[in-house]
Amino acid sequence: MPGSYREAWASVAHNRNVRLAQLSSLSAWTGEFLFLSAMTVYAFDEDGAAGVGLVGFLRVLPATVALPWLGALADRVSRRRLLVVACALRGATAAGAAVLTGQPAVVYTLLTLSTVCHAAYRPVLAALFPTLCTTPGELAGVNAVRAILDGVAALAGPLAAAALLAAYDAAAAFAAVAVLAGVAGVLAAGLRYESLRPAAAERPADRAGVLADVVEGLRELRRRPRALDVIVLGGGQCLVRGALTVLAVVVAVQVTDLGRPGVGVLWAAFGVGGLAAAMASIGAAGSARLGTLFGAGIAGWGVPIVLIGLLTGSSVAVAAFVVIGAANALVDVTGFTLLQRLVPDRTLARVLALTEAVFSLAMALGSLTIPFVISALGDTGALVATGCVLPLAVVVRWAGLRAIDADIDARKDRIVLLRRVAMLRLLPVPVIESLALRLRRTRVPAQTDVFRKGDPGDGFYVIESGRVAVIDDGREIRRLGPGDAFGEIALLRAVPRTATVRALEDTELATLSGPEFVSAITSFSATSSTAEQLVSGYLSEDRQRHAGPPRADSDRGPGPR
Numbered sequence: 001m002p003g004s005y006r007e008a009w010a011s012v013a014h015n016r017n018v019r020l021a022q023l024s025s026l027s028a029w030t031g032e033f034l035f036l037s038a039m040t041v042y043a044f045d046e047d048g049a050a051g052v053g054l055v056g057f058l059r060v061l062p063a064t065v066a067l068p069w070l071g072a073l074a075d076r077v078s079r080r081r082l083l084v085v086a087c088a089l090r091g092a093t094a095a096g097a098a099v100l101t102g103q104p105a106v107v108y109t110l111l112t113l114s115t116v117c118h119a120a121y122r123p124v125l126a127a128l129f130p131t132l133c134t135t136p137g138e139l140a141g142v143n144a145v146r147a148i149l150d151g152v153a154a155l156a157g158p159l160a161a162a163a164l165l166a167a168y169d170a171a172a173a174f175a176a177v178a179v180l181a182g183v184a185g186v187l188a189a190g191l192r193y194e195s196l197r198p199a200a201a202e203r204p205a206d207r208a209g210v211l212a213d214v215v216e217g218l219r220e221l222r223r224r225p226r227a228l229d230v231i232v233l234g235g236g237q238c239l240v241r242g243a244l245t246v247l248a249v250v251v252a253v254q255v256t257d258l259g260r261p262g263v264g265v266l267w268a269a270f271g272v273g274g275l276a277a278a279m280a281s282i283g284a285a286g287s288a289r290l291g292t293l294f295g296a297g298i299a300g301w302g303v304p305i306v307l308i309g310l311l312t313g314s315s316v317a318v319a320a321f322v323v324i325g326a327a328n329a330l331v332d333v334t335g336f337t338l339l340q341r342l343v344p345d346r347t348l349a350r351v352l353a354l355t356e357a358v359f360s361l362a363m364a365l366g367s368l369t370i371p372f373v374i375s376a377l378g379d380t381g382a383l384v385a386t387g388c389v390l391p392l393a394v395v396v397r398w399a400g401l402r403a404i405d406a407d408i409d410a411r412k413d414r415i416v417l418l419r420r421v422a423m424l425r426l427l428p429v430p431v432i433e434s435l436a437l438r439l440r441r442t443r444v445p446a447q448t449d450v451f452r453k454g455d456p457g458d459g460f461y462v463i464e465s466g467r468v469a470v471i472d473d474g475r476e477i478r479r480l481g482p483g484d485a486f487g488e489i490a491l492l493r494a495v496p497r498t499a500t501v502r503a504l505e506d507t508e509l510a511t512l513s514g515p516e517f518v519s520a521i522t523s524f525s526a527t528s529s530t531a532e533q534l535v536s537g538y539l540s541e542d543r544q545r546h547a548g549p550p551r552a553d554s555d556r557g558p559g560p561r
Contacts, residue, residue: 024187031180033157038173063119071353087185098174123352151275242366273325291404300327302390309383420483457490466507
């Protein structure tokens with residue numbers, strides 16, 4: 001755990017883009033928690049409980065409707081640009097609310113628009129993170145650090161709101177939200193990264209429109225049943241979370257003797273548990289058992305609620321909310337990491353936006369239906385029934401979660417093998433994950449040619465075990481072993497094979513088709529440049545060998561043939 005902890009923070013400290021993105025997220029989410037507190041206080045002061053209910057509705061429905069379209073847009077345009085624009089509009093609407101607090105109707109409209117602007121921020125940033133990372137382990141660590149910073153924001157935002165509302169008024173709080181949104185936008189504008197180049201058929205200009213992109217996001221989920229399992233269980237957790245917003249009041253006021261101030265105590269306990277678990281989840285996030293851990297987090301949301309109903313008491317309730325907060329952090333880290341790894345980059349933003357929309361609707365549905373459950377079952381019965389939903393859902397989907405673990409575990413070895421190849425080492429996570437899924441294995445008996453000079457180039461090879469010889473004009477010019485690769489010249493230069501490659505012993509090869517290899521290499525300029533330098537060097541060696549005296553064959557390295 002300590003090593004994983006250091007590595008996760010090191011990935012933030014040493015990767016400028018990740019550092020800027022995390023700081024932007026911290027500023028944006030501190031503003032969001034400040035915004036939520038200030039908005040509800042303003043609505044209560046203007047229109048009482050009805051006003052609070054109104055702004056709660058305005059926070060959920062318009063943003064939910066907008067999210068699928070915003071996600072589709074994020075798969076078409078620069079995600080950095082969309083983050084900057086979202087933050088700028090968020091700042092402008094919050095500033096307008098600060099200036100016009102005397103006109104509630106206008107302020108409610110601006111607050112709604114502000115919420116929609118921020119709604120795009122999280123899925124777009126989550127879709128951007130894989131492009132900024134080069135290994136799945138780094139991505140998991142980045143998500144864990146983000147969860148920690150979200151915990152900090154969840155504490156800092158309400159505290160800032162309390163201070164500003166006590167010393168000034170809601171206008172000052174809205175102005176602070178505008179400043180924090182501006183800071184988040186400036187930090188996002190500083191990101192310098194290369195967007196992956198899509199294949200020609202996937203370019204935005206060739207697609208029918210944004211509506212088609214939204215539909216394609218839904219189809220992507222049908223093609224990715226494991227990702228759909230994550231979203232369904234996450235939606236169940238959000239359903240229970242919506243119910244818990246009401247149940248927290250019931251627990252504080254009617255089930256225990258905490259009283260009305262106890263509502264704040266319970267949610268503070270939730271925040272403490274979440275912050276502590278987010279720090280602990282750094283080691284867990286890099287595990288190959290992400291599906292199992294995600295399921296454990298989902299079940300961990302429900303069991304404490306059952307215990308509150310069965311073992312009524314203030315200390316039990318507070319401890320249970322600590323555990324629920326910890327489970328929430330685990331679900332957050334593992335859930336986002338799973339979706340980032342299970343969904344291809346070209347549709348990731350729209351899938352994440354659809355996910356956020358589902359989660360928002362589930363929370364609204366949970367808060368709307370729980371009063372009827374309480375009326376039918378009573379306080380204790382409602383707590384037990386609500387808490388049982390998630391453990392039962394995990395039991396039903398347990399086989400799917402285990403299948404996710406098996407898939408990730410299989411990919412892990414493939415990714416390690418591909419990372420040993422110099423020209424593939426700089427590929428971002430979405431590309432290396434895609435290659436790992438497409439990797440096939442071939443066994444070549446000893447003294448058998450993998451291909452011969454003059455054959456058409458149709459594949460790229462990485463040696464898993466065994467040894468091969470590169471032969472040109474009857475002479476062995478190079479030997480290659482585990483971790484070495486060959487076959488790239490014919491693919492990148494569109495020429496026949498320039499040498500024969502023969503297995504010296506029984507050899508296991510991992511293979512990629514020519515189009516898969518070329519698409520991956522050319523999708524990222526750093527990788528394309530590295531491959532071009534390697535190929536040029538190998539071809540130069542070939543020219544020198546044919547022009548001059550025989551060269552010693554002791555050179556060992558990746559095979560260019």
